[in-house]
Amino acid sequence: MRVAPPTAPAESAAQPDPNADGAPPEANSADELGDEFSGDWIRADRSLSWIRRLGPLLRRQRARIVVAVIAAILATGAGAIAPWIAGLAVDAAVLGLEGAGSSSLWAFVIALVGLGVARGIFTYAYRYGLFSMGHRVEFQLRTLLFSHLSRLSFAFYDRVQTGEIISRSNSDIRSVQMYLAFAPIVSVQLLSFVVAIAVMAWISLPLTAITMLIMPAVYVLGQRLRRIMFPLSWIIQSRNAEVATVTHESVNGVRVVKAFAAEARQVEEMARATQRLRWANMLQHNTRAHYTPVVENLPNLAMAMVLLVGGHLIIGDSLSVGNLATFYLYILLLQAPFRFIGMLFIFGQRAKASAERIFQVLDEPVLVADRPGAVDLPQREGSHGGPSGMEVRFDGVRFAYGTETVGGVAGTASADSDAPLVFDGLDLHIGAGERVAVVGRTGCGKSTLARLLMRFYSLGSGTISVDGHDVNALTGDSLRRAVGLVPDEPFLFSASIHDNIAYARPDAARSDVVAAATAAQAHDFISELDEGYDTVVGERGYDLSGGQRQRIAIARAILADPAVLILDDATSSIDVAHEAKIHEALTELLAERTTIVIAHRLSTISLADRVILLDGGRVAADGTHAELMATEPRYVEVLAAGGDTSDPDRFATADGTPGSSGSW
Structure with missing residues (x-):
């Protein structure tokens, strides 16, 4: 939609946040x-x-x-x-x-x-x-x-x-x-x-x-x-x-x-x-x-x-x-x-x-802003020295795209519009340190789940909490430091590979960057480049393959060291051999973290201990892979639609354990 002259602009947001950053030419700090x-x-x-x-x-x-x-x-x-x-x-x-x-x-x-x-x-x-x-x-x-x-x-x-x-x-x-x-x-x-x-x-x-x-x-x-x-x-x-x-x-x-x-x-x-x-x-x-x-x-x-x-x-x-x-x-x-x-x-x-x-x-209103009195999300240290996992809870969440505001630069749907609901009373509980896979048909809201948890959009109704804290009562910076996301379409800046990996921690030492890249199975191909970690990638990183970009994005999330990690189909472009090594490294790194795996294939689901099936804007089924394979036909259909095989029965052996198509 093209931006048009205003007819009924939204409430003004022209008064900047007192914490907004800017700099005169002579300012340095x-x-x-x-x-x-x-x-x-x-x-x-x-x-x-x-x-x-x-x-x-x-x-x-x-x-x-x-x-x-x-x-x-x-x-x-x-x-x-x-x-x-x-x-x-x-x-x-x-x-x-x-x-x-x-x-x-x-x-x-x-x-x-x-x-x-x-x-x-x-x-x-x-x-x-x-x-x-x-x-x-x-x-x-x-x-x-x-x-x-x-x-x-x-x-x-x-x-x-x-x-x-x-x-x-x-x-x-x-x-x-x-x-x-x-x-x-x-x-x-x-x-x-x-x-x-x-x-x-x-x-x-x-x-x-x-x-x-x-x-x-x-x-x-x-x-x-x-x-x-x-x-x-x-x-x-x-x-x-x-x-x-x-x-x-x-x-x-x-x-x-x-x-x-x-x-x-x-x-x-x-x-x-x-x-x-x-x-x-x-x-x-x-x-x-x-x-x-x-x-x-x-x-x-x-x-x-x-x-x-x-x-x-x-x-x-x-x-x-x-x-x-x-x-x-x-x-x-x-x-x-x-x-x-x-x-x-x-x-x-x-x-x-x-x-x-x-x-x-x-004048465009800031729909997702820190409330007055917003507090930082307290961090808990785990036994491994990094942050400990946090509980995540969705209670009665209703949400539809295009219903966030009225008026503005281009105009949006009103709050009572006919925009289809992505979530209609979603209830979901993920325990601290738990690894959960979220699956469902295309458009069921898997990625939306991550966006709402990180407060990228304003919530229609219901509550989302992390460690018992309503995300709307938290500062956005502390929430997003605690919740890390590896998107399905990773974005790289026109900067060195080191700077891309260290984006969340610009002061990170080279050794920490290399360790994160090694865990993401990116160190080998980076070392083969003429300038190694100092290689400047082209715009959006298109001079790298899709799998290489995803591995750098995973390394960036690992270095950020979040308490809650969301992998949004983060290995979809990575070959099976490298994916297995990444999973092996992640299994150790994610030992005490809360992990949400948005999955489309069995090899990704293997990272999780529990599987959530989304359908109709709600949790349709909840259990282990074997339990859902035995009791939930919609789960089998989703896996079959993912392209792992045309035969859903191949997903499980006679005793209900994962078959050869998954690496468990």
Whole structure:
């Protein structure tokens, strides 16, 4: 589902968690990061304008803004005085030519040079200050957005495309940054406009009145341009997100694209997306081409009329040549604001559209967050020196995907929607240190069980507890340190193998990493690589085989040393010989841990002492493998569907013990 403009946004979550991390460029420690990004950064009231919602963030830059504005005022003052001095110089020169006497022009030359130097220094100061402020706001806004994204539940990512997030994190934030840096500069230009009009009125009210005749036209054109540019800016940013999405999917899915010889189809999809973007951009540029020249050239029309009337005034001795020259220079000075005013309207509307798209994400509620007063899950040490296993309990759990929230970035199903229930009153008890296999048909909720236990989604109703503690009353960090997961589709970062294995423990010694890799049967193939554990894997680890990626993921979980380990079909891509060795190593490592094995084949079930069959959103059967084989036909059907054999009877011998297809 593509992210659309908001209609009924959810309750705001724009006020960041006081513990949210971010960092100024000079910050190095974790404490500095937390201190820098504590407090309210964005106003949550969505009735406010976008610039007022950014007020708390901008206040953090007030010192730079004040200094830059003062420098800009001084630069504007220097620029505004120059035409007046130039006019005096012209009058002095005319008087000299007429023999009426005049003072030396050197004083005027020195004054103009001095003003030029001063204006250059102050211009550098205010432009550097404003763009420094803009880039700092960009950095802080980008970090704030990323911090908020890291706290959103899986439900958000299930319905929002990656390209949309990338677009809002990059081009939308850049549009806001450009406007924040550019708008004060234009505002200062408008200050020079006011100064120029005041001096012009002092010189000649009739000529000033002629000049001001163009202002109503400028206002009308500006308002019309603003109304046109806002929806266009929104469309352009949305089309940019489309292109980013197609690019991301085509690159990440390049293996599927090539496997089905669909390169031409992806090129056509990209062409359609870029064509839509081109159309929106061309419409915007066409609008600019119509309005900007008119706005910019209105001062030229005023200039022609001023020269005509001013010439008659000079002939009638009502105006001096120097005064007309000063007037002419001030009209030229007015052209800069007129040139920039069109750009200001365009940048402003694009920034407004971009800010609202950013606020859509920041207003997305954090559905799975630590409650006030949440406590850390107490750890129990086992006899082996690592954490002891913990009791896991599901009581009356009801859950359906797509029912977690209403509104938001893309909109989700409401709480009373017809989304099918994955769990409908699930009751399950797993004792501390017990090894349990969870089996069932595809879609019965095996993986959902792990996701809810780790609190990746908000629970509909019922309770889930670990060691007697409701998971909703625990801090997420402590819960996920205690519960480790090896997913069926392991993700590897574009980093070294050592760093991938040590992801949960970045400070782990190489010896610990090697020990974990050895237990996961990964050490041998890692050692054969040119750079061993320092080998940098490609994006998502696709330069390794599926089995190798799974073994690294298992090593990562082993090194994390959790009290509860969830193996979600974690050996599905590993050959039988390596799988048997991994099971042998895991049997010893999991001696005192609670282990949940999400299984699809007998070789994986062999790790467990007890088997749970899920069906209809509940526990359909519970017992040993032999007991279920003898009493539960649905269990036999599930194993047969797993592909181990087409003959369910082969799973057990005459006395009910596991057959040759399992390694027990």
